[in-house]
Amino acid sequence: MGGTGYGLVFAEGKRRVAHRVVYKVLRGDVPKGLDLDHLCRNRRCVNPDHLEIVTHRENVLRGEGIAAKKARATECPNGHPYPPDSRRCAICRKATLERYAAKKGRRS
Ligand SMILES: [Zn+2]
Numbered sequence: 001m002g003g004t005g006y007g008l009v010f011a012e013g014k015r016r017v018a019h020r021v022v023y024k025v026l027r028g029d030v031p032k033g034l035d036l037d038h039l040c041r042n043r044r045c046v047n048p049d050h051l052e053i054v055t056h057r058e059n060v061l062r063g064e065g066i067a068a069k070k071a072r073a074t075e076c077p078n079g080h081p082y083p084p085d086s087r088r089c090a091i092c093r094k095a096t097l098e099r100y101a102a103k104k105g106r107r108s
Pocket residue numbers: 040041042045046047050
């Protein structure tokens with residue numbers, strides 16, 4: 001068994017991810033480069049009603065990985081709220097610039 005958590009089946013002489021095989025049979029091909037996302041979040045589930053074709057990026061963002069958490073983060077590591085259109089904290093940026101300016105001032 002692979003370590004992916006997905007159910008596996010043998011089809012056309014190869015080990016394949018079960019939900020993709022089932023989806024292909026019942027709903028048709030999944031275009032190359034696209035993923036099937038489990039809306040029910042159960043990787044072994046093969047119910048095509050629970051599967052949705054998404055781009056790989058979307059799938060990763062919906063998942064629970066570190067990248068997904070980062071992409072959804074609404075606060076910087078210091079707890080300041082991010083502006084809605086960016087993942088950059090203006091408060092931390094200002095503080096860094098001020099620290100930098102203070103250091104420079106001390107040196108000269
Ligand atoms: Zn399901």
